[in-house]
Amino acid sequence: MSEAPGSRRPHSLVTRLLIAQVAPLALFAVVVLAVGAWTAHRVVAETADRLLAGALQTIRETVSVADGKVTVDVAPWTLGLLDGPERDAVFYSVREGGRLITGYEELPRLPDASSDAPIFADLSVRGVPVRMAQQTLTIPGRPAPVTVSVAQSLDSRRASLLDLYRSLLLPPTLLVLLAALLIWPALKWGLNSLKRLIDDLTRRPGPRADFAPADIDLAPREFQPVLTAFNHLLARLEASTSGVQRFAADASHQLRTPLSVVAANLDLLAGAPRTWTVRERRLIDDSRDAVAGMTRLVGQLLSTARADGARIKSSADLGRAARRAFQMAKARRSAPNGALRLRLPAEAVVVLGAEDLIAEQILNLIDNAFHHGAPPVFVHVRTTGAVCVWDHGPGVDEAALPRLTDRFFRAAPSQASGSGLGLAIVRTLAEAQGGQFGLSNRSGGRSGLVGRLTFQPSAEE
CATH class of the missing domain: 3.30.565.10 (Histidine kinase-like ATPase, C-terminal domain)
Structure with a gap:
């Protein structure tokens, strides 16, 4: 069917947004942001764990047996691998079985620790979040394995991660901002045709006029199916209001009556001629309070439904x-x-x-x-x-x-x-x-x- 002379079909909102070509740019920026953040986090974590494992191995190599006792020589430079710009707190411990040989008592023994490779865990020591590496050492002739633990606070990790974020994620951030700047004028351009529809809806004088159908010719083509469904909803909304009122009355009867029966039965049970235990009496009192609260809540909800209309x-x-x-x-x-x-x-x-x-x-x-x-x-x-x-x-x-x-x-x-x-x-x-x-x-x-x-x-x- 041809259009009437002088009529003008509204422009497609999707077409206008595609002309602006904002969606591909924004999607690309988000992907780059996600990949950059994941890469930075993985690189910092792996590098810091390697340093932590290196310090652990340095301490393990100083473990020896002298005069029938396990000894450890932890020199001041041993933990130098963990020195960072943030001056992290460093904790270590060496245990033989459950006995602490040297170090900090707060470092626990991990159940999965073995002599094959260090294992890592995140925990808190003296209120400080730390990353801990732990590995065991088996000494022939000793009754229990030696467990070596080294932990470091997370300040340097966070500082390094922040530096990487600043250097790696700045270009994608600028792309996202650019996309946002492009989206705003594109949306204003695309949604400008809705202004007449908004003006038509806001000019309606009384509450009953709100149920009048909206003029679908005032909106872009993509909105016309929505407005058609909305008009069908408005046509049935006024009739359904009376149904809500009837439902409120029925719900009042159906909900309050059984609650009243339960409350009366609990009162009879509480006054029964028998001796209740303290626990039974508390259960009865709690049930009576719950029924009273539910009765009041039902009344409040029904009053709210009645007041709304x-x-x-x-x-x-x-x-x-x-x-x-x-x-x-x-x-x-x-x-x-x-x-x-x-x-x-x-x-x-x-x-x-x-x-x-x-x-x-x-x-x-x-x-x-x-x-x-x-x-x-x-x-x-x-x-x-x-x-x-x-x-x-x-x-x-x-x-x-x-x-x-x-x-x-x-x-x-x-x-x-x-x-x-x-x-x-x-x-x-x-x-x-x-x-x-x-x-x-x-x-x-x-x-x-x-x-x-x-x-x-x-x-x-």
Whole structure:
């Protein structure tokens, strides 16, 4: 089929990149880099091992027997082969069986050591990484073989390797940089035709407009099959959203019910009229804690799935939601009197949102305060449509504050016991209800973390 007059087929992106001839140059540079690095490492390692073996042989040749005893004459120049510009640390030892004749006790005997040829091993001596060569020597009439070991730190090896890298790998590096400089203008040239497609997608006004198909004529030919598949996906995405909501409800029933049964059975087992051993009691307690944690995690994950697609337009009593969260928090934790405190205004505060979701947000903030802070924990509802929850713990490092609402992020992973979802759910639910959520450390020299939820006033107020 011929093209319509005045129409213009988009240029091929692959053709433009091939014209630039960047790929062969970059591939050649990478191969040269890899071969050069491998060659340099092998040459330095083999040369240093030969020097180490030479020093070992020098010591072996001084081993002799005098007056029925094994003697060794290690002259100062014996280890001169290992002198290098970095002044490496050198260790040696001579043993007859398990008895040290001379040298350093820290050098171990390798199980594969023999008299045929030296063997090499990487280890640490006195906190210094070393390369050790070891070989045995059999002396007629002696009950055990003599083991000679020489070890050298790795400073000179590393310095020599660095010098080789600088001299051998500089040309390939320049080739890679040249390839990078060529790729950038080539990509800008090839992807310039996508600008109209990007502008079309970013100009879409509302959330429902995002499901409209993209214009495949705005992209290069190589992208047209991708955009066709993408348009088919968009056509089915809106319908699948309701399926996700139904799945969340079904998963809530299917997951929470068996966990509740297991928790109830463990409670009955713990209260059974028999004497449990310490180990059995610990296993039961660990199982109950695990079930409780899994139940909470399931609830958090389901709340996250529900919040991702939620757009709340109803009205809620902020004080009543805070009271519900306060009562739920007291019911499921054994805290002393005064550890959790609630402040409510005299009049009702009606805001835009769902009361059960607001209660869950406040409950998550209370749990976070008890898990990572310290009591007393305060819940304060303000007439301006805001809820503040703060504790008296150490607070959080300022650099970590912006990431606390990321899913599965923990400021101190080694000490955290939660799932890392609580604050992420609070933020997601706040956005779904048109509100805002912020975290800050208490000011004025006071310790503790403050979580602040701000909601829009309801039209029914």
